[in-house]
Amino acid sequence: MCVFGRNRAASMITAALMMRLFVGMTVDFPAAHNAAWMCPLLGFIIFIPVLFALRMCTEFQSGSSWEQISGSLPRTLKNLFSGVFSLLFAYDAASVLRLGASSSNIIALGDDTVHLLVVPLGIVIAVVILLGGDALGDSARIALRILPLPILIVILVQIGKYRVGWLTPIFGSGIADILQGSIYCAGSMALFGLNWMIAGVDRAKTSTVRCFLLPAIGVAVLLLMHGMSAPAMPQNNLSRAARIELVLSNGRMSLYPQFVLNILWYGGLLYLMCTETMSAAAYLSAIIPKLKRQWIALIIAAAVSAAAIFNPVWLKISPRLMGIFYPLIAACIALPLMLYSLKKRRVAK
Amino acid sequence: MKKGLFCVLIWICVLLCGCSQASQVENHSYVLAMGLDAAEGNQLQMTVLVPKISAAPQPESESKGTSSNYTRFQITAEDFESALSRLDWASPRDVTLSQIKLIVISQELAQDPNCRRLIESIAQTERLYTAAKVAVCRGDAGAFIEKLHPAIGTRISEEIDAMYEHYTGSGYLPDSSLADLYYQTESVYSDPMVSYAFLAEDAKAASALSGSTEEISSHYESDISNRYLGAAVFSGGRMVGTLNGTQTIMANLLRNEVDAVRYDCGGQSLNMIPARATYVRVDPRGEVPVIHINMHLSVAAQEQMPDENLLRESLKADLLRAIRSAQAMKAEPFAFAEKAARYFPTFAAWETYDWSERFQSAEIVMDLHISRSDA
Numbered sequence: 055m056c057v058f059g060r061n062r063a064a065s066m067i068t069a070a071l072m073m074r075l076f077v078g079m080t081v082d083f084p085a086a087h088n089a090a091w092m093c094p095l096l097g098f099i100i101f102i103p104v105l106f107a108l109r110m111c112t113e114f115q116s117g118s119s120w121e122q123i124s125g126s127l128p129r130t131l132k133n134l135f136s137g138v139f140s141l142l143f144a145y146d147a148a149s150v151l152r153l154g155a156s157s158s159n160i161i162a163l164g165d166d167t168v169h170l171l172v173v174p175l176g177i178v179i180a181v182v183i184l185l186g187g188d189a190l191g192d193s194a195r196i197a198l199r200i201l202p203l204p205i206l207i208v209i210l211v212q213i214g215k216y217r218v219g220w221l222t223p224i225f226g227s228g229i230a231d232i233l234q235g236s237i238y239c240a241g242s243m244a245l246f247g248l249n250w251m252i253a254g255v256d257r258a259k260t261s262t263v264r265c266f267l268l269p270a271i272g273v274a275v276l277l278l279m280h281g282m283s284a285p286a287m288p289q290n291n292l293s294r295a296a297r298i299e300l301v302l303s304n305g306r307m308s309l310y311p312q313f314v315l316n317i318l319w320y321g322g323l324l325y326l327m328c329t330e331t332m333s334a335a336a337y338l339s340a341i342i343p344k345l346k347r348q349w350i351a352l353i354i355a356a357a358v359s360a361a362a363i364f365n366p367v368w369l370k371i372s373p374r375l376m377g378i379f380y381p382l383i384a385a386c387i388a389l390p391l392m393l394y395s396l397k398k399r400r401v402a403k
Numbered sequence: 404m405k406k407g408l409f410c411v412l413i414w415i416c417v418l419l420c421g422c423s424q425a426s427q428v429e430n431h432s433y434v435l436a437m438g439l440d441a442a443e444g445n446q447l448q449m450t451v452l453v454p455k456i457s458a459a460p461q462p463e464s465e466s467k468g469t470s471s472n473y474t475r476f477q478i479t480a481e482d483f484e485s486a487l488s489r490l491d492w493a494s495p496r497d498v499t500l501s502q503i504k505l506i507v508i509s510q511e512l513a514q515d516p517n518c519r520r521l522i523e524s525i526a527q528t529e530r531l532y533t534a535a536k537v538a539v540c541r542g543d544a545g546a547f548i549e550k551l552h553p554a555i556g557t558r559i560s561e562e563i564d565a566m567y568e569h570y571t572g573s574g575y576l577p578d579s580s581l582a583d584l585y586y587q588t589e590s591v592y593s594d595p596m597v598s599y600a601f602l603a604e605d606a607k608a609a610s611a612l613s614g615s616t617e618e619i620s621s622h623y624e625s626d627i628s629n630r631y632l633g634a635a636v637f638s639g640g641r642m643v644g645t646l647n648g649t650q651t652i653m654a655n656l657l658r659n660e661v662d663a664v665r666y667d668c669g670g671q672s673l674n675m676i677p678a679r680a681t682y683v684r685v686d687p688r689g690e691v692p693v694i695h696i697n698m699h700l701s702v703a704a705q706e707q708m709p710d711e712n713l714l715r716e717s718l719k720a721d722l723l724r725a726i727r728s729a730q731a732m733k734a735e736p737f738a739f740a741e742k743a744a745r746y747f748p749t750f751a752a753w754e755t756y757d758w759s760e761r762f763q764s765a766e767i768v769m770d771l772h773i774s775r776s777d778a
Binding site: 087174177181184185217218219220222223224225226227228229284285286287288289290293295296299303304305306307 | 409413415527529532533534580581582583586587589590591592738740741742744745747748749750751752753
């Protein structure tokens with residue numbers, strides 16, 4: 055059984071969600087342009103109903119919230135929900151893996167096939183699942199304490215190049231694009247809400263709000279900096295590769311700080327991918343509790359790598375799908391919770 | 404057992420990412436400088452300079468003036484992409500653009516309506532170093548590239564870096580890269596400007612005719628054929644005009660992109676340092692936009708300080724000349740647009756306002772503060 059404590063999950067969510075939101079607003083869904091910084095903050099507001107539902111889940115005092123809730127569901131329904139959650143994580147991990155491989159190809163002077171780049175990452179996924187979620191959570195906690203420093207240094211070194219005027223007009227391409235971006239961010243937060251649900255109870259108390267609000271604020275600040283480093287080009291429909299290159303090396307900044315940012319980018323992508331595959335593994339083990347961890351690691355690593363290598367059509371529309379993740383996941387969290395409370399009330403009567 | 408398995412897996416990771424496809428430096432043709440000219444039949448002529456990797460430095464080739472430590476390739480093709488493809492065949496090594504330092508576009512090509520497409524092609528070329536400097540050359544860009552040689556240093560790459568650091572710091576050239584040219588061409592803000600370059604022979608011919616852009620350059624003799632002074636201003640993706648040396652210094656002062664500049668007034672050569680960042684406020688609410696400029700300069704004279712009022716009026720006149728010159732070109736390279744855009748909620752509202760049109764009739768209000776810099 056793949057389990058991890060809520061305390062570790064909080065660090066995992068903070069680090070991975072930060073990367074997910076940044077990738078989302080710069081590469082996957084850049085339509086909000088210079089107003090993108092508003093999206094994570096508005097996304098958090100949209101996410102509040104789901105956050106309340108998640109807070110209700112933390113009231114359970116033993117096992118994971120999902121274990122408690124799904125215990126009251128019919129077996130088929132429980133497996134269906136767990137399967138959907140596992141697939142959602144695996145799907146997003148595959149798109150992140152693909153992005154990592156593309157970034158490597160852009161920066162390195164090679165044209166390696168995606169297979170060569172995906173296979174080692176697949177092995178990393180397997181190793182991480184074998185090591186367990188607690189190891190991942192602990193490494194996130196250390197990273198969250200260290201990484202703000204290099205980011206701050208990069209910002210300070212580049213401060214003379216930032217142009218505040220590029221953040222105007224304040225609403226960029228319009229309210230509709232900002233709202234779409236916000237729903238995208240809320241969808242990403244809801245996805246990591248599922249990670250929170252599968253985490254077990256810890257001795258130390260952890261704030262549910264903090265682990266979702268901190269990434270939203272952190273990414274808003276990073277997006278403000280990103281918006282000031284290159285002007286918005288609303289009429290230019292940049293290719294995905296060009297958008298990645300714009301993030302990694304916008305050509306206006308000195309190379310040394312960009313190098314640090316590139317390392318953070320790869321580290322962040324790797325971490326995001328590992329957190330998502332870990333969560334996928336946890337939900338898979340909720341369906342088949344007797345399945346050994348080694349097999350889970352193998353299945354998830356193989357599935358995610360295969361999806362990334364073959365790059366099916368549904369992976370290419372990942373950014374658009376993230377927009378509907380929010381209502382989908384919100385419904386998936388709300389429905390079992392409602393069924394659980396109905397059953398509880400019936401038992402009480 | 405488990406630890407052993409982990410170790411094996413991690414080693415496999417390392418080996419898979421390892422040196423199987425390592426690429427040696429000797430296997431690459433690193434393009435350092437590129438010249439782009441319009442060729443006959445609507446074709447594009449690309450001239451590139453690639454350093455040779457040899458044990459000992461070679462003497463300079465007398466015939467062409469190019470150091471023989473560098474190989475020159477000249478390709479003619481329909482467009483930029485085709486030229487790169489041909490270059491890839493012409494070069495016996497992998498062509499690598501990640502170390503490119505300078506891209507020179509001939510004035511004829513820069514003024515062509517299709518220049519926007521060319522800029523887009525260059526900027527979107529994979530792994531091309533987008534922080535490379537861009538210059539527009541008065542004459543033939545290929546000839547300009549051929550004349551490049553390490554005049555003071557030992558390598559052309561160092562030469563270009565040092566030259567740009569010196570000229571942009573003093574305000575003689577705009578501090579802009581390929582990324583700046585591309586982004587500002589595509590963005591909704593101010594227009595881009597890049598360095599203006601010419602060969603010494605062209606400078607003499609030009610100064611005899613107009614005496615404008617090369618007013619400094621034409622008055623000296625040197626072995627260095629490649630001259631850089633002033634700015635080529637772009638609008639709508641093509642070059643629409645030039646700013647001479649003084650106008651470029653003024654533009655750089657307005658853009659807060661200068662450390663210290665030399666300025667001649669009343670027979671004195673003055674050293675001017677911005678005492679604080681130039682504050683620009685643009686008010687687009689009236690029928691005609693009003694641009695308020697608040698500039699603080701600290702001035703040091705080598706001998707005698709000229710009259711302060713005379714200096715202020717002279718500076719104001721030069722600043723105004725630079726702005727009026729851009730207005731005449733229907734371009735705005737001073738970063739005023741970013742200041743005006745904040746009055747509009749969205750890009751759509753901003754574009755409807757049509758800044759480039761409104762700027763032409765903008766009213767300028769200048770507040771110039773001059774302080775003496777005493778030791």
